[in-house]
Amino acid sequence: MQLHHVTTVPAPTDEVWRALGEIEDLAPCLPGAAVDHVDRADHDTVYGSMTVKVGPITVAYRGRAVVDERDDAHHRMLVHASGREQRGAGTAQATLVVAVHEQSPGTTELDVDTDLTITGRPAQFGRGVMADIGDRVIAEFADRLSAQLASATAAPAAVPATEEAPAATTEAKVAAEVEADATVENEAEPAPPPKLGSDEALDLGPILLPVVRRAALLAAFALALAIAERQLRRAIARRRR
Incomplete structure (x- = not known):
């Protein structure tokens, strides 16, 4: 199964690469x-897992990915x-x-070109659904990558050094330090950065729903044709009598 997906990332090419x-x-x-x-000694071989949820079906794969070529x-x-x-006999192999x-x-x-071979339960969805799933995965990947790059480059601005003020009295210095400590204590702690994702299953039910609807419409249409054909045959049979 040949798949092609394209998306954009709002970051310079060198940073993305x-x-x-x-x-x-x-x-x-x-x-x-x-x-x-990750085994760096073996062509950057990555060992891990991926979980995908499609409607009531949850498929968890465990395997590896090997970076065979990298052209900087x-x-x-x-x-x-x-x-x-x-939990099953299904397999998945892909060349990207x-x-x-x-x-x-x-x-x-x-730009991602994929040659995908898949067996087991997900194979029943066909190329159209698999292409939609790929679009969803690549688009979400690009969004998370953009957020990660933005978070990495958003370093706090450096505070410029200032010349030391003229010496003040000891009482004034102590008062200033106490006031600064109180200000720090009253300030709210900065909010933690948003999480960029986890290994939770990717729910692809919304992608499958239009396919199920189309299948239901086709089934209803086929049933209507079958009923009409049966009624037509009965009418012809009555006329012949």
């Missing part, structure tokens, strides 16, 4: 994924991934060609 090489930091950006460990000059990498269902291109200054296009 650099982030794609940090597997441990990148894992939270992929919805439903969790990294167990052209911002392109080749990845082979394989996994097996933790990931490339990034500058779309405009400060904006990067993320």
Whole structure:
């Protein structure tokens, strides 16, 4: 099954490409994924799991991904991934060609070509649903990657050094220190940064719902045709009598 997905990331191309090489930091950006460990000595082999929920079906895969090629000059990498269902006989294998291109200054296009082979329960959904799932995964990945890059670059502004003020009396210094301590205590603590994702299952039920509706409409249409055909045959049979 050949799939193609394109999305944009509001960050410079070099930053996006650099982030794609940090597997441990990148894992939270992929919805439903969790990294167990990375073997740098074996072609950057990543061992982990991914969980996807489609309606009532939850599929958890465990396997590995291998970065076989990485072209820093052209911002392109080749990845082979394989996994097996933790509770079932289904398997998934994918060859991904990931490339990034500058779309405009400060904006990067993320291009992913996937050759996917899948068996088991998810295989029943067909290419159309799998393409929609891929779009959802890539789009959410791009959003989380954008948030991660923005958080990394939002360093607090450095406070410029100031010349020391003329010496004051000891009483004035003590009073100023007490007042500063009270101000710090009264200030609210800064809010923690938002989480960039976890290994919770990616719920793809909303993607499946339109497909189920179309299938229901087709079934109803086929049933109506069958009933009309039966009635027509009965009418013809009565006329012949």
